[in-house]
Amino acid sequence: MTKFNDEQLKEFNRLVARYPEGKQKSALLPVLHLAQESFGGWLSAETMDYVAELLSITPIEVYEVATFYSMYNLKPVGKYMFEVCQTGPCMVNGCDDIIEYIGTKLGIKPGETTADGMFTLKTVECLGACGYAPMMQMGKHFREHLTKERVDAIIDECRKNAAANY
Amino acid sequence: MGVKLLLEKAHVPGIRYFETYRKEGGYRAVEKALKQLDPASIVEEVKKSGLRGRGGAGFPAGMKWSFIAKPEGVPRHLVCNADESEPGTFKDRYLMEFIPHLLIEGLIVSSFALGSNDTYIYIRGEYAWIVDILEQAIEEAKANGFLGKNILGTGFDCNIYVQRGAGAYICGEETALIESLEGKRGNPRIKPPFPAIEGLWRRPTVVNNVETLAAVVPIINMGGDEYAKIGVGRSTGTKLISACGNINKPGVYEIDMTISVEEFIYSDEYCGGIANGKRLKACIPGGSSVPILPANLLLKTAKGETRYMNYESLSDGGFATGSMMGSGGFIVLDEDQCIVKNTYTLARFYRHESCGQCSPCREGTGWMEKILKNIDTGKGKMSDIDLLWDIQRKIEGNTICPLGDAAAWPVAAAIRHFRDEFEWHVNHPEEAQKRNYGLAHYADPIHVPA
Numbered sequence: 001m002t003k004f005n006d007e008q009l010k011e012f013n014r015l016v017a018r019y020p021e022g023k024q025k026s027a028l029l030p031v032l033h034l035a036q037e038s039f040g041g042w043l044s045a046e047t048m049d050y051v052a053e054l055l056s057i058t059p060i061e062v063y064e065v066a067t068f069y070s071m072y073n074l075k076p077v078g079k080y081m082f083e084v085c086q087t088g089p090c091m092v093n094g095c096d097d098i099i100e101y102i103g104t105k106l107g108i109k110p111g112e113t114t115a116d117g118m119f120t121l122k123t124v125e126c127l128g129a130c131g132y133a134p135m136m137q138m139g140k141h142f143r144e145h146l147t148k149e150r151v152d153a154i155i156d157e158c159r160k161n162a163a164a165n166y
Numbered sequence: 167m168g169v170k171l172l173l174e175k176a177h178v179p180g181i182r183y184f185e186t187y188r189k190e191g192g193y194r195a196v197e198k199a200l201k202q203l204d205p206a207s208i209v210e211e212v213k214k215s216g217l218r219g220r221g222g223a224g225f226p227a228g229m230k231w232s233f234i235a236k237p238e239g240v241p242r243h244l245v246c247n248a249d250e251s252e253p254g255t256f257k258d259r260y261l262m263e264f265i266p267h268l269l270i271e272g273l274i275v276s277s278f279a280l281g282s283n284d285t286y287i288y289i290r291g292e293y294a295w296i297v298d299i300l301e302q303a304i305e306e307a308k309a310n311g312f313l314g315k316n317i318l319g320t321g322f323d324c325n326i327y328v329q330r331g332a333g334a335y336i337c338g339e340e341t342a343l344i345e346s347l348e349g350k351r352g353n354p355r356i357k358p359p360f361p362a363i364e365g366l367w368r369r370p371t372v373v374n375n376v377e378t379l380a381a382v383v384p385i386i387n388m389g390g391d392e393y394a395k396i397g398v399g400r401s402t403g404t405k406l407i408s409a410c411g412n413i414n415k416p417g418v419y420e421i422d423m424t425i426s427v428e429e430f431i432y433s434d435e436y437c438g439g440i441a442n443g444k445r446l447k448a449c450i451p452g453g454s455s456v457p458i459l460p461a462n463l464l465l466k467t468a469k470g471e472t473r474y475m476n477y478e479s480l481s482d483g484g485f486a487t488g489s490m491m492g493s494g495g496f497i498v499l500d501e502d503q504c505i506v507k508n509t510y511t512l513a514r515f516y517r518h519e520s521c522g523q524c525s526p527c528r529e530g531t532g533w534m535e536k537i538l539k540n541i542d543t544g545k546g547k548m549s550d551i552d553l554l555w556d557i558q559r560k561i562e563g564n565t566i567c568p569l570g571d572a573a574a575w576p577v578a579a580a581i582r583h584f585r586d587e588f589e590w591h592v593n594h595p596e597e598a599q600k601r602n603y604g605l606a607h608y609a610d611p612i613h614v615p616a
Contacts, residue, residue: 018327020241020284023367028349029332033291061349068351068521069332071291088253088454089410089497091511125335125515126253126454127292130495131408131416140294 002050042073078113078120080158083137086123089130098134098146168422171384171404176265184306187267195386199275200320208279214390216402221375222493233362235370243366244282247375248289251335253454254495257406258376260418262296266303272379277324291332300328335519339567340373353523354567397423401476412500414438423476428465444500452492455572457579459489505587509580510538516573524565531573544595551588
């Protein structure tokens with residue numbers, strides 16, 4: 001059953017405490033980030049219902065927010081998600097080649113996850129790293145100035161980390 | 167070397183941390199504002215400085231502050247717009263990542279001036295690591311008596327909280343940002359009422375962007391009149407420019423708005439010239455939504471005068487032959503870049519980011535993307551170019567928020583200045599499909615400074 005542990009509940013309470021009495025719905029976006037990080041990188045209906053219950057709002061209020069913002073995943077994703085920017089300056093600096101290279105190397109298309117559940121490839125719109133293009137987001141951090149060699153190194157690093165944490 | 171007010175200390179080792187920032191003269195503005203000035207005189211200093219909002223619209227910040235409703239007993243809020251999502255713009259990220267206390271200091275002074283005891287920084291969700299940096303800076307400021315209760319013994323209480331967005335460009339629009347901060351979809355509100363009257367939780371609210379609020383620090387330190395002496399005309403103070411695209415030195419630069427566009431692109435102090443020895447073809451000077459300019463109109467106005475890096479000069483000639491300072495996102499394109507492909511990429515961005523509330527924007531952005539994709543891939547018809555022109559005109563000015571305009575302007579400017587290139591794509595479908603642009607004829611020869 002989906003439930004925050006004590007540490008996650010503490011963080012939940014910290015987030016809600018930022019807002020005035022009765023305005024706890026304002027914590028919805030950060031709480032959904034917390035839920036996504038806590039429950040496997042995506043938001044199931046069960047998770048969203050749980051968040052609604054915690055914030056004393058209706059489930060539909062959670063669904064409409066979760067479906068509006070691009071950072072919430074509504075289906076399972078790989079352990080490592082490569083979100084490659086494809087807008088303006090990244091396009092000018094060759095992101096199309098990088099997206100194609102990652103896809104070919106991993107055997108997937110944008111929007112897909114590898115069969116072993118390790119990698120998801122996603123194309124995204126501007127991430128605010130235009131001077132360091134082409135780039136992608138991986139979890140909380142940006143990987144910038146991408147080349148095919150850097151992509152190779154990142155994929156190797158992910159595989160090594162996954163094996164070490166197995 | 168131009169005047170540096172915001173980034174002067176950005177390269178000092180450890181400036182991210184309170185101790186170093188304080189040693190370098192940080193938080194003097196808070197001491198001065200809270201101990202020597204009152205809220206009204208701070209607003210007056212900001213007015214005198216001529217500071218214009220650095221988020222893109224360029225509205226005078228002091229005037230915006232003076233609109234805030236002040237009913238007794240109703241809390242007021244300051245909200246910092248850190249939802250930097252305009253393609254080409256990454257300057258606020260630099261400020262927050264490398265010199266976060268400058269923003270925190272600006273927020274404390276501004277909160278005091280506006281009477282906000284609970285101030286929020288709404289930051290784009292993708293800047294997740296910067297949330298940690300800002301929260302650490304807030305904790306440090308609090309531990310040293312600059313935040314929390316009874317700041318510096320003056321009786322002023324102020325808390326700053328960081329709210330993380332979740333991936334929606336529209337939340338950079340102030341009313342959409344407020345909706346998002348209230349835990350809702352980022353659908354812009356109809357104005358009036360303006361946030362200064364009814365904003366966050368229907369309370370009087372001022373929304374300013376990161377660079378604007380950081381600029382309050384030098385304004386208080388040096389005084390509004392002195393700040394206004396920097397720059398030129400109504401483009402006072404300094405401006406951060408994030409430069410990218412086909413240049414040798416992409417990055418964030420602080421300029422005092424007196425330099426020419428040519429100097430900005432070609433001098434070693436700034437962009438260092440066009441990458442790989444290519445020629446300049448075009449530039450989007452103020453973030454993706456502002457009109458693109460071909461090289462000749464970028465460096466000189468239609469009257470043949472030098473174009474400068476400031477609000478007035480960049481907009482000289484209106485949209486027919488000029489552009490905008492916008493957010494300062496400076497995207498340079500070299501002779502090999504395809505304007506059709508570039509415009510298609512931007513149209514895709516605006517279709518993706520439209521909140522869907524207004525039909526002209528929801529439907530129009532989708533149609534523009536499809537038509538541009540067809541032209542780009544050699545499947546377009548000559549009549550598509552006129553259809554594109556017609557669609558963008560039907561979007562502009564017909565939506566609740568400016569996203570509709572932001573989607574329409576790049577398409578309009580691309581057709582206005584590069585119609586031949588669109589026609590070339592229609593007339594050369596096979597070459598267009600092969601991405602063999604062959605369009606270097608648009609790269610106007612320019613004078614390169616020695």
